[in-house]
Amino acid sequence: MKKKLAILMSAALLIASLAGCGQKSGGNASGGNAGSNGGGAGFPAGKNIEIIVGFAAGSATDLNARMLATYLEDELGTSVTIANREGGGGEIGWTALANAKADGYTIGVINSPAFQLPIQNPDTCKFTIDSFIPLGNMVTDPGVILVGADSPINNIEDLVAAAKANPGGVTVSVTGMNTSEARAINTLAKTFDVQFQLIPYDGSTEGINALIGNHVQVSCQNVGDILPQLAQGNVKAIAVGSKERSDLLPDVPTYGEQGLDFNQFSMRTFCVPAGTDPEIVAVLEAGIAAVMENPDFVKQAEEANVLLDYQDSASMIQVYKDLDAQWRAEWEVTPWA
Amino acid sequence: MLESLLTVIQPVNLMWIVIGSVVGAIIGALPGLTATMGVALFIPLTFAMEPASGLILLAAVYAAASFGGNITAILIKTPGTPDSFFMVMDGYPMTLKGEGRKAMSVTTITATIGGVVGALTLLFLAPPLASLAIKFGPAQTFLTSMLGITIIIGLSKGAMLKGMLSACLGFLLATVGMDSVAANLRFTGGVLELYEGIPMIPCVIGLFCCAQVFSLAASRKKQIAIPNDAVAGKTGLTLKEFFQHLWITIESSIIGTIVGIIPAAGSMVACGLSYSEARRQSKNPDLFGDGAPDGLAAVSAANNAVVGGSLVPLLTLGIPGNGTAAVFLGGLLIHGMVPGPDLFSQHAEATYSLLFGLIACQFVILVIGLFGAGLFSKVTSIPNSVLVPLIAVFTVLGSFAIRGMLFDVFLMILFGAIGYYAERSRISMAPFVLAFILGPIVEKQFRRAMMLMASGDTGIFTNPLSLFLLALNILCLLTPFINEIKDRMAKKKEA
Amino acid sequence: MKKTQLYDFITAGVIYAISIFFLTGSFSIPTPESRIMPRVYAILLIVCATILVLRRLKNKDNDSYDYSGSHIAVTLIAMMAAYVAASHFVGMYVTTPIFLLGSMYFLGMRSWKVLIPVAVGMDVFIYLVFSVVFKVAIPMGVLFGG
Missing domain, CATH: 3.40.190.10 (Periplasmic binding protein-like II)
Structure with missing residues (x-):
């Protein structure tokens, strides 16, 4: 019994040390090589940041997020992972974001105008335009x-x-x-x-x-x-x-x-839940802006045929307001389910 | 291809295979940590690695974790992953009889064979099989997932009513949360934590692992079982016995691989089908459920074969065959490897390294299982007074680790209580789990099929594939009745 | 025999309650198609539960259930619930050893040579595996700012 415990413990120690080595040489771990944005308000302090994506792994939104995540890790000096919460046309993921803790460790990708559609129906939709603070737009597809x-x-x-x-x-x-x-x-x-x-x-x-x-x-x-x-x-x-x-x-x-007078596009914007500390928002916004200007990132996006279209937080807030008004007008005329 | 083979044999990659397999097996064994989680947790580690090495590591974790759950399922009746709960059916009774080490050996060898068959199929037959995957539209996927349900109801020995009860309850509870087709919130009562539905892992851990904790405590037994060391040889399995189980193993490996290829079917359906087949072909079907090595062999082989099978549609079409494959997809994408023909042309070297790595790790699993068999089975002689609290803590940790919510842990304990009650009331929770997991897929695909039919596409249920699946479903449902009739006729003859 | 009959009724009763809960809840679902399946399942459940009750009443069922030892199980359930609730306040590193000691003792282990190393060892194991290797947050307890 004791022998087994000992074996188990040494195995755990071995794994821990190996993983620890793997982390450091991987250059993705905490502290150390934080970008100039990592200091800020003590955020992100080496804690993992999770990006919620409302679509399945492999979809365009997901691929965009993963690409940005890789570069964002270096900018913020902490690990950034993706959580896929697909279903309901993205609504499950956005709802999850709206309800997440507003501490900056949970970001999400909001697809517009997709997310403005369910919003028009307050009976079924669990979030509003004001549930999110945009950090920056990455793609317009x-x-x-x-x-x-x-x-x-x-x-x-x-x-x-x-x-x-x-x-x-x-x-x-x-x-x-x-x-x-x-x-x-x-x-x-x-x-x-x-x-x-x-x-x-x-x-x-x-x-x-x-x-x-x-x-x-x-x-x-x-x-x-x-x-x-x-x-x-x-x-x-x-x-x-x-x-x-x-x-x-x-x-x-x-x-x-x-003959079809309709502009269909998908904007993929990184957002945090409303109520997040403005200092943290600034750190994240700056981090994303830095990634978008990173020449390696731009090159990788070009090769992957990702249509970058950076817009900062302030302009996205305006875009959201405009789209919301546009869809509200539509809803008054022909409401959808 | 040869280059890839050489890549795999490089010491660095061999090391990753070993690490991945060992850690994967441990993750799979611990209740609460699943293969999906294991792969997900390792993906960030692979960022800085060469694509080939990263993928080999992930493949090893995936395969080993799928196997790891068998260990705890068989020895202490606490399946480490939801996929392993089929192992409990015949593995645990074997342990109770003192045949724990033999059970471990059976499961290890057959799982290895299953894994190799799956991996080889992936290696040589991926493209043609992919075209099979794409033929599965909503109607066919609906019928395939229903198969999981009909099988398990058909397997409910003499307790069809309770089986149906259990399954319906599973289906019903699966509707809690946001529905996938119309994004309506159902039955959440405003509880935020339930928006995505009752979380699956705490539910399953609760029903099986936590319930087992309570059962063991209530049984007042000093320990689970005393391993019968008198059993032959180092592995507890004789060569003769090995050959006796060989045919079932191969058959189940093939079933597992094919089912793994079908999107959304997964390990549940694979194990169910193989088990059902094994029992049908067995000379003593009554032993099934009470410690039939054939039953254990069948599900172990099928479960591991699913790994290779699920990677077929993933690599060729980007459709994951199950949840873990979906996460694996993320691992591929990190390295810029997009599923499709590109994988086999532009990234051929890395892809083939992945495939060879998958085969190689099966042998590591073999070693772990065989040499560890004796050690692992000693777990059953740990006094229950220590084992039970330890498992309890693991279930708590495991259910917390998923979403970081204590809500999930309370839910887990609740299901543990329900599972305990159900076990004592002789209601099997197996149909419940299958219905709970497959329920959302069943409803989603059924509704899509209905939409297609509304559009005038009435042929979806009458094309050959659908008819075949429909027939399979009916056959599985009717199996207990057929068996009963057979028994009655045999008795009449004797009379 | 009478006592075990009772349990079947309890089971049926719980099933009825759950089914009715879901049936009434189904009316507040916006999209009509999303109401169908839950209702189907709930109705099937009611049917199954009713058959169960009828079988019991007719004494066709020869199942006898063994609930002995359940008092131990129930106590353990309570202990686990308390363990988790306490973790919210003081953190899992504090509550885990306490729970382990308590439950092991309750289940019959008296040897301190086993009790202490297991309780302490588990904390170490949790720290290594969850915090170091997997970086999964462990509840640190509201009282400690977690």
Whole structure:
């Protein structure tokens, strides 16, 4: 009995020392090489910072967050990990963020305008615009409508024709019923007076795979999600949601060009829960700003086709207000579920 | 490919394989720490490592943790991970009979075989099998997850009513929280901690490990069992016995691998199917549930085979086959390795190192299990007065470690009390756990399938794959009835 | 025999209570489709519980249950609950050894040569594994600013 305890203890000590070595040489651990932002208000003091992502591992939001996390670790001098809380089109993750302890150790990625949609319905939504303090925007990813590689549909006109011929029979995979993708498809339906059947999935990967596996006929996602599959030729992009054609997809016409007056994009902004100490907010904001200016980071983002679009806290607060007003106006006219 | 093989054999990587396997096994064994957690905790450590080394380490942790849970499940009836609770069914009775060391050997050898089969399949057959994974749309995934439920109800020996009761309760409790399709909050009563549902790990730890703590205490036994050291040889398993179990092991490995490939099915369904098959083919099916080595062999092999299987859709399509694979995905992405054909072309070296590493760590597991068997099984001779409090502390720590909330620990104790009561009332909590874990997937996929049908896609339940799965489900549900009829006919013949 | 019958009724009663709770709760769910499954499960549960009761009443069930020793289990449950509650205030490093000593003694271990090393060793183990290796926060106790 005692012998076993001894073995167990020495094993634990061995593991501890090995892990300890691994940490230090990895250069990711606490203290030591803190960036100039690590001092501040004694924050983050070597404690782990967690980033909540409302979508599954592998989705565009998740990949963006992981990339930033790696660089943020060096800026703040502490470990930064990702927690995936997918489901409900991101709502589960944002709710988790809104309710997290406002001590700066829990950050989250807020997707707009996605998160402004459920907010319009205070009965079901557990957070408001004021539940979050933006730290900085990282990415603005335009929307894109996809079909399978062998699909007879090649543009929005074809899509509308297919929907007219088969009312409610054209299935579209999206990452949630209350997301900007869903709104894009619904607006498309309204504009051309047709009907689609939306099928919500838990993440872009699942939704795109459903398209490839022929379980749905169309998919609405963001450009960042689809690039690997597009390169492989498994899917076709028929329209892109930005105001102008995307550099990454020069041959794909925009929504606007095809008669759909809708700007679909996904902004990925890092936020903390409201009530976080302004000094801590400043440290985090500065950290993120520094990462966005880091030439290695910019290069890595370019190679990964991540569309960086830094906007600081103040401008994001304004963006949120504007988007909220815009969606509120829409809600008054045609409320969604 | 040869380069990758050489990479794996490098001393640095061999060291990682050993460390990963040992730590992974310990993590798996401790109730409350799961394979998912283990992989998640190791990912940050791999940041600074070469991609190949990092992935090898993660693979070793994943495989070993899946195995580690077997140890505590068999010896002290406290499954270290939810996937291991199938091992309890026949492993623990063996321990009670004093055959603990034999049980450890059986589980180790069969798990290794299962793991190797899974890893080899991954290595050679990944691309063609991936196309299988993609055929599973909502209807098929729904039917596959239902399979887990129908199997376990079918396995409820002579207690179908209680089995159904248990399963329905599991389904019902799984609806607490935000629903995945419409993002509605259900039954949370405003309790913040329940927004994401009743946390799964505290629930499972409570129902099995904590309940066992209470059971052992109430039993007033001095210790769990005295290992019967008279059993043959160092490993407690004779060569002849090994060959007797070989066929079941291989069959279960294949089942485990295939089920692992199917997204969302996971270890539960794999173990359930293999166990069911093993019993069907056995010459003494009544022994199952009371210490049948075949039963243990079947689930051990299947459980480890799932590891390799789950990596097939992960590496080729980016679809994780289960929760741990999802976290593993994160580990891949950290190193900029995006699933898809890129992995096998641009990052081929690292990917193949991962695959070879997965095979290599199975052998480390083999060594740990076989040489440790004697040592591990001595755990059962630790006096209960010491063992019980220790396990209790581990369950508390484990349930706290997940979300850092004491709420979860209280929940765990509550489920422990429920589990104790259920055990005494002869209500099996196995259907409950399966229903609780698979419930959200079942509902989600069913609702999506309904939406697809509403759109006019009526063929989803009538295509060949769906029909096959439907037939499997019905077969599993009817098994106890079929067996009963067989018994009656046999009795009539004798009369 | 009478006593064990009682337990089946208790079980059924609890199941009824849970089912009714969920059924009434289901009305406050906004989206209609999200109400369906919980209701289905709750109704199935009521059916199962009713069959259970009927079987007992007809004495068809020959199951006899053994609840002996439960007083020990209940005491242990209370001890664990107290342990966790106390951890919130004074931290786990303080409450764990106390719990270990208390429960080991309660369960019959009297040898101090075992009691002390286990209680102390566990604290060390927790510190090494959870705080050093895995960096998972252990409750330090509200009273100590944790």
